[in-house]
Structures are given as C-alpha cells and as structure tokens.
Amino acid sequence: MAPRPTALAMVALHRLVVLIGILLMPIAVLARxxxxxxxxxxxxxxxxxxxxxxxx
Structure with missing residues (x-):
C-alpha cells in the first residue's frame, strides 16, 4: 500500500527541521x-x- 500524502509531507517536514537545526548549530552554540x-x-x-x- 502506498504511503498517505500527509505521512510523506510530515516525514519531509521532519527532515527539513532536523537539517535546519543542524545548520543553526554554530549559531546556537554562540548564542548559548x-x-x-x-x-x-x-x-x-x-x-x-x-x-x-x-x-x-
């Protein structure tokens, strides 16, 4: 059975947020x-x- 579009969208959003978090890590370290x-x-x-x- 094919995955639902909402499930695919949530997985894509999850990966995007994790990527943004990784990219913001140096800024977060400096801010901390x-x-x-x-x-x-x-x-x-x-x-x-x-x-x-x-x-x-």
Whole structure:
C-alpha cells in the first residue's frame, strides 16, 4: 500500500527541521555562550511527534 500524502509531507517536514537545526548549530552554540537559549529542540520534538503520529 502506498504511503498517505500527509505521512510523506510530515516525514519531509521532519527532515527539513532536523537539517535546519543542524545548520543553526554554530549559531546556537554562540548564542548559548552569550547566555541566550534558542528553543530549537521544541520545534524538533513537535515535528517528530507529528511525524510519528502520521506514520501510524
């Protein structure tokens, strides 16, 4: 059976968010040294949860 379009879209979105998180890592490290915390982990967790739910 072919995957649903929503499931494919969620997987693509998950991979895009992870890629953005990886690309922003140097900025996040510098911000943390300056005392600023970026909430990137919240976005990744939310997209990961949605991708898991759409895969079921």
């Amino acid at each position: 040294k300056a005392g600023i915390t970026l909430p990137v982990h919240r976005v990744i967790e939310r997209v990961d949860d949605e991708a898991d739910q759409s895969a079921d």
